[in-house]
Amino acid sequence: MLLIILTLALPAILLPLYGAVKKENGKERLSAYVAIASLLIALLEAPFELFLGPKGIWYYPTSLVSFDLISFFFSVTIIIVSLMAAVGSITTMQSDRNATVYYSLILFTVIGMILVSSTTDLLFLLVSWELMTVPTFVLVALKKRDRLSSEAAMKYFLAAALSAALILFGLSLAYGLTDSTSFYSLIYAFEHSSQSQLPAFLLTASLLASGFAVKMAIAPFHFWLPDALQGTFPQIGALLAAGSKKAGFAAALRIFVALLTTQQFIAFGLSWQLALGIVAAITITWGNLAALTQKKVSRMLAYSSIAQAGYITIGLAVQGTAGAALGIVGLLLHVLFHGVMKGSAFISIANMDDDVGLLNGLYKRSPGTALGFTISLFALAGMPPLNGFWSKLFLFVAAVQANMTWLAAIALVNSAIALAYYSYLAKRVYFEQPEQQSVQKEEKLDVLLVLAFAAIFIIITGLFPAPVLNPILSFLGL
Amino acid sequence: MIFLPAAGGIAAYLLGRVKEEYSRYTAIAVSLAEVLLTLIAFAEVASSGIYSFMLQEDYTWVKGFVDFHLGLDGLGAPLLIIASSLTFLAAYGSSLEIQERKASYYSLLLLFLAASVGVFTSLNLILFYFFWDATLLPMFFFIGIWGGPNRKYAASKFLLFTYGGSVAMLLGFIILYFSVPSPSFDFISLMNQQVQPSIQLLVSLLTFIGFGVKLPVFPIHTWLPDAHVEAPTPISVLLAGLLLKLGGYGILRFNLQLFSYTAIHYALFFMAVGLVTMFYGAIVALRQSDMKRMVALTSINHMGFVLFGAFAGIAVAGSAAFGIAGSVFQMFNHAFAIGLMFTLTGVVKHTFNTRDMTVIKGMRFAMPRASIILILGALAAMAAPLYSSFLSEFMVIYSGILYSSWLWIAVLVPGITAAYMLWMLKRMVLSERDPALSYSDVSRSFAFYMFLFLVPLVILLVAPGLILSPVMTFVRSVSGGA
Numbered sequence: 001m002l003l004i005i006l007t008l009a010l011p012a013i014l015l016p017l018y019g020a021v022k023k024e025n026g027k028e029r030l031s032a033y034v035a036i037a038s039l040l041i042a043l044l045e046a047p048f049e050l051f052l053g054p055k056g057i058w059y060y061p062t063s064l065v066s067f068d069l070i071s072f073f074f075s076v077t078i079i080i081v082s083l084m085a086a087v088g089s090i091t092t093m094q095s096d097r098n099a100t101v102y103y104s105l106i107l108f109t110v111i112g113m114i115l116v117s118s119t120t121d122l123l124f125l126l127v128s129w130e131l132m133t134v135p136t137f138v139l140v141a142l143k144k145r146d147r148l149s150s151e152a153a154m155k156y157f158l159a160a161a162l163s164a165a166l167i168l169f170g171l172s173l174a175y176g177l178t179d180s181t182s183f184y185s186l187i188y189a190f191e192h193s194s195q196s197q198l199p200a201f202l203l204t205a206s207l208l209a210s211g212f213a214v215k216m217a218i219a220p221f222h223f224w225l226p227d228a229l230q231g232t233f234p235q236i237g238a239l240l241a242a243g244s245k246k247a248g249f250a251a252a253l254r255i256f257v258a259l260l261t262t263q264q265f266i267a268f269g270l271s272w273q274l275a276l277g278i279v280a281a282i283t284i285t286w287g288n289l290a291a292l293t294q295k296k297v298s299r300m301l302a303y304s305s306i307a308q309a310g311y312i313t314i315g316l317a318v319q320g321t322a323g324a325a326l327g328i329v330g331l332l333l334h335v336l337f338h339g340v341m342k343g344s345a346f347i348s349i350a351n352m353d354d355d356v357g358l359l360n361g362l363y364k365r366s367p368g369t370a371l372g373f374t375i376s377l378f379a380l381a382g383m384p385p386l387n388g389f390w391s392k393l394f395l396f397v398a399a400v401q402a403n404m405t406w407l408a409a410i411a412l413v414n415s416a417i418a419l420a421y422y423s424y425l426a427k428r429v430y431f432e433q434p435e436q437q438s439v440q441k442e443e444k445l446d447v448l449l450v451l452a453f454a455a456i457f458i459i460i461t462g463l464f465p466a467p468v469l470n471p472i473l474s475f476l477g478l
Numbered sequence: 479m480i481f482l483p484a485a486g487g488i489a490a491y492l493l494g495r496v497k498e499e500y501s502r503y504t505a506i507a508v509s510l511a512e513v514l515l516t517l518i519a520f521a522e523v524a525s526s527g528i529y530s531f532m533l534q535e536d537y538t539w540v541k542g543f544v545d546f547h548l549g550l551d552g553l554g555a556p557l558l559i560i561a562s563s564l565t566f567l568a569a570y571g572s573s574l575e576i577q578e579r580k581a582s583y584y585s586l587l588l589l590f591l592a593a594s595v596g597v598f599t600s601l602n603l604i605l606f607y608f609f610w611d612a613t614l615l616p617m618f619f620f621i622g623i624w625g626g627p628n629r630k631y632a633a634s635k636f637l638l639f640t641y642g643g644s645v646a647m648l649l650g651f652i653i654l655y656f657s658v659p660s661p662s663f664d665f666i667s668l669m670n671q672q673v674q675p676s677i678q679l680l681v682s683l684l685t686f687i688g689f690g691v692k693l694p695v696f697p698i699h700t701w702l703p704d705a706h707v708e709a710p711t712p713i714s715v716l717l718a719g720l721l722l723k724l725g726g727y728g729i730l731r732f733n734l735q736l737f738s739y740t741a742i743h744y745a746l747f748f749m750a751v752g753l754v755t756m757f758y759g760a761i762v763a764l765r766q767s768d769m770k771r772m773v774a775l776t777s778i779n780h781m782g783f784v785l786f787g788a789f790a791g792i793a794v795a796g797s798a799a800f801g802i803a804g805s806v807f808q809m810f811n812h813a814f815a816i817g818l819m820f821t822l823t824g825v826v827k828h829t830f831n832t833r834d835m836t837v838i839k840g841m842r843f844a845m846p847r848a849s850i851i852l853i854l855g856a857l858a859a860m861a862a863p864l865y866s867s868f869l870s871e872f873m874v875i876y877s878g879i880l881y882s883s884w885l886w887i888a889v890l891v892p893g894i895t896a897a898y899m900l901w902m903l904k905r906m907v908l909s910e911r912d913p914a915l916s917y918s919d920v921s922r923s924f925a926f927y928m929f930l931f932l933v934p935l936v937i938l939l940v941a942p943g944l945i946l947s948p949v950m951t952f953v954r955s956v957s958g959g960a
Contacts (some may be wrong), residue, residue: 061865091758263804270735299729373890378615383611383612383614383615383641384607384609385612386609387607389608389611391655393604393648396648396649396653397655400649400652400655400656401656403651405649405788408649408652409649412645413639413645413650415645416642419637419638419641420634421639423618423634423637423638424634426618427622427630427633427634430619430622430623431622431623431630431633432630433631435591464539465539466538466539
């Protein structure tokens with residue numbers, strides 16, 4: 001754990017210093033390479049951390065962090081997505097004065113996300129949460145002369161502040177109830193609470209849940225996402241949509257699953273699975289229907305990622321039922337797979353116009369981008385033989401196993417709706433003739449590299465999901 | 479067998495980047511090799527004489543959940559031959575229409591073949607679904623990139639209709655998984671387990687939506703005329719000859735074999751849908767002026783026979799040998815007959831620059847060779863006793879009459895088909911010479927190529943046992959030895 005953090009923190013701290021001291025050109029590229037190298041090293045370190053750490057999924061030591069399977073999966077996802085974002089912005093950032101700061105901020109937010117996904121203490125969660133969020137404010141606002149960018153940053157800032165405030169409020173209540181801030185003592189206290197304390201516990205849980213939900217962009221807390229993603233660099237959009245949104249799920253998975261499956265809570269008789277299932281169904285449907293009418297690729301992808309968050313929520317909704325194990329499998333798989341495909345879909349915007357109308361005939365201008373973009377789109381739709389099929393399959397199977405066939409049916413119908421707008425984009429890219437006004441954009445090599453990696457990853461894990469699946473299955477004892 | 483075309487698809491693309499024509503040669507060579515492979519596999523299934531899944535291969539794909547389980551029986555084997563030989567014929571006949579982006583085209587062609595072979599051989603429901611949906615994307619691009627003027631609309635409509643059906647099917651599979659005593663996606667294991675009748679009915683209906691869209695059945699057929707009309711000729715051949723067979727295969731494999739309780743008790747429902755589809759296809763085809771649209775609707779009409787025959791066969795003891803065998807046979811015959819008709823439509827469009835049957839006159843003067851083939855092909859499509867298509871339609875209708883004597887009305891369908899086919903011949907071929915037309919016949923080799931479509935139909939009229947003997951093992955196993 002410490003090793004990964006140090007690998008990322010040192011360059012994160014040193015890069016801005018270097019940028020301040022060094023004046024001549026060339027520092028932009030160098031800082032990109034340093035950031036990429038440190039992310040790669042961190043990626044290699046992750047499996048070692050996993051095998052050195054405690055075995056099993058749920059582990060609540062008294063320490064502040066625990067690097068278990070959940071944190072491993074989320075960390076790997078986050079590192080891969082941020083690698084894609086970092087590699088994809090080499091060309092975009094090569095003449096930007098702020099490049100050193102840009103990469104340093106990416107590294108900081110990655111550290112924050114990794115800590116969020118592995119912390120077991122509420123106070124530490126809040127600190128990591130801010131570490132994850134604050135750098136992204138700056139990143140979203142980096143194009144400071146652009147009005148859309150400023151608006152996006154403002155909206156994002158307000159939404160994030162709301163989310164942090166909710167978490168903080170929940171945290172204070174939890175401390176008042178348990179005299180401690182660790183997850184473990186919260187769950188322990190909850191299990192042994194008296195009937196009169198229950199409302200306070202419920203309030204704590206719902207405050208925390210709402211705080212996470214803002215970040216996860218689950219309906220009805222999703223409004224900030226499309227605006228924020230439209231205004232910023234596509235690479236940062238990728239980082240937000242594919243990476244930091246996921247951190248909310250890690251935190252939710254860690255606290256709520258244990259909290260809500262305690263005897264006390266079951267005795268309370270709230271069917272929270274049903275509630276979460278309804279939230280998931282609304283989120284999926286809302287996201288997909290809204291995406292249908294969008295005119296900007298980034299907004300369409302933002303709404304699609306709201307819908308995808310709904311799919312991941314299915315994995316939470318089946319906890320405490322027969323489908324729990326498969327739900328976790330589907331959730332973790334979808335987090336990783338969706339991270340890669342949404343990341344590559346977003347980053348390909350850097351090589352084309354954001355306007356849906358100007359996508360016409362993209363394959364003639366930029367064949368590589370067109371191919372990578374289309375593969376990510378069909379993966380997002382869950383079409384075999386691409387990897388999105390597997391993660392969705394596990395989530396659907398889990399929903400049926402949990403006796404929520406209606407939820408699986410709604411989710412499946414939504415897959416068909418989602419295919420309508422994904423194939424609409426693919427149709428523009430491949431079938432339509434290019435229009436006069438669409439400008440010739442040069443294909444950036446670094447973006448192509450990212451897309452090629454994503455396409456290979458999507459196809460290989462689509463054909464052979466076992467290498468990714470087997471570790472999860474064996475950890476779950478399946 | 480799946481691996482060969484899949485690898486060939488990648489090779490075709492890479493070679494095509496070097497020189498465009500190479501990809502075509504690769505596609506022809508690989509599909510010809512696949513024809514031989516499928517013939518060998520077919521011979522092995524046919525010579526065994528008993529019903530079982532032959533040539534099984536089983537690999538763990540996702541531990542304890544989905545196995546890569548393949549096998550071949552008397553139902554899959556004939557369809558496999560259709561898949562490989564039609565792809566071969568389509569690849570060979572593509573040179574006329576496919577002029578741009580050949581590398582992508584031929585590689586998608588082979589990938590489509592790989593996915594279809596996968597569908598006909600998978601013995602795992604998830605694997606089946608995997609291949610099933612993998613056929614959609616190549617077809618989407620075939621229609622959308624190389625299609626006619628309205629291709630974008632047709633491609634999207636095709637994709638959304640069929641994918642909508644697929645998700646219903648997937649939901650059915652998942653429900654089935656949890657409603658058997660020991661949850662499994664494996665076909666053989668599911669065959670040996672009991673399911674509650676009500677759940678079986680639900681699952682059967684859900685999967686029927688999925689297969690019915692592809693077959694297609696009335697009223698979820700509306701994507702088909704658009705897709706066929708807009709698709710380039712070789713792809714129309716594949717759409718009608720192969721893609722529709724996927725639907726027919728699914729219905730026989732799942733709705734008939736796996737959900738046999740529902741099949742027996744609700745046969746009338748499926749038969750009614752089949753009968754409506756038959757009449758709908760025939761009557762609507764009667765009033766088309768676009769030749770390709772007419773041929774496309776003929777497909778709907780013929781696929782109605784498949785549905786009708788299969789369920790008439792299972793509903794009446796003793797008629798399975800006619801009904802079910804007839805419907806498999808019908809699929810086989812239809813693939814070649816309709817493939818030829820689509821090829822001819824392509825020739826007509828290429829020569830006259832229109833497909834309007836009311837405009838084209840005096841084909842026999844301008845294109846004597848093509849006219850002869852057209853007459854022969856039309857006879858095959860209307861099931862004249864010159865070809866095996868006569869046998870299969872006869873078998874299906876006979877089993878219908880065994881079910882209930884008033885189902886003789888099904889005879890009207892080939893009657894109507896004959897009517898519009900002959901009308902087409904009268905208008906296009908046997909009409910007066912059009913002075914504006916100059917002599918522009920197809921080449922001798924292309925005429926020979928088209929003739930290849932008819933060869934299996936003639937052989938099978940004389941010796942239907944070649945196909946029917948392995949099919950009968952399937953029929954006996956489904957109908958309990960009748």
